[in-house]
Amino acid sequence: NYESKVTVVGSGNWGSVASKLIASNTLRLSSFHDEVRMWVYEEILPSGEKLTDVINSTNENVKYLPGIKLGKNVVADPDLENAVKDANMLVFVTPHQFMEGICRKLVGKINGDVQAISLIKGMEVKMEGPCMISSLISEQLGINCCVLMGANIANEIAVEKFSEATVGYRENREIAEKWVQLFSTPYFLVTAVQDVEGVELCGTLKNVVALAAGFVDGLEMGNNTKAAIMRIGLREMKAFSKLLFSSVKDTTFFESCGVADLITTCLGGRNRKVAEAFAKNGGKRSFDELEAEMLQGQKLQGVSTAREVYEVLGHRGWLELFPLFATVHEICIGRLPPSAIVEHSERKPRFE
Ligand code: NAD
């Protein structure tokens, strides 16, 4: 009678919603232990209280997901080591820039028999080249890591509006099915595909395209322009993914993690919203400043991903092939004005 114990590493906007989804299923399904541990990066609220204490007393993440009950079986824990020590299913969902540090702290601290999944949209660039976050987790911790990505604006799923998601797995279909079980609800439909890299690159790269869509919105260029930018962006997403990993499948781009996530993020995401403000200000206020002012502690992934992608393009001599990706980064760092998004991206990439 073996019950899987789940720990969620991360408790931001999506981390909190993921915990809520999972907690509703661990109560319902006998193969999972009821309690879900959620690691919280501790902070002191303006009231002087600790965020963890408030989550545990109110059952709400009052800072990152106010107004939503997480489920009584979600237990917030500020101690990373303690939070993971008994778990055999680990769900990673923090902004990607914190994952290297988190993995370093977890080395030697997790159970032998652990499965992981990453909900994190982003990548690292190392001396050897790009490293997806699921690979970072796998390599640093010596565990198998699936991914879950999709058209998943957290605040909409929090109020149980219907959406879909994609689990990407490497070899073991049974493990992918277990993750599908853990996340699926009548309003959250999860499909598994055997293409970890494709799924993760879709989730990662669409944040760069969302910045481009935000620039177009800030410049009030209209729907046709925005659709053109999304199309060019999708094409670059596919070309870049396939150049990095020849195993990436075309069909993955038609799953929720592909075109659907691109659309929702370009319509309603945080990257789009802050990029719109950036363009409205003519690029005179930095993304860091706008992020701090507009997102109350939540983090953008697109700006650092654009830099990381640019580094890879530069190293490999591919800058010319990806004018939209390259231009987004050059706008973010102030080398080009926001209007360059259209002037520079309309040159056709040479890859199908
Ligand atoms: P968020 O943007 O709400 O991020 C803030 C989180 O980062 C908080 O939990 C905060 O405590 C934590 N944090 C701050 N400083 C830290 C540090 N030094 N070390 C560790 N943690 C620190 O987070 P989120 O929305 O849950 O996003 C996590 C991942 O999920 C991202 O990769 C994002 O792209 C992805 N995602 C988000 C959404 C969404 O709608 N929010 C949807 C799908 C995927």
Ligand code: 13P
């Ligand atoms: P933003 O981080 O731009 O809000 O995108 C959220 C997301 O990934 C939706 O699937």
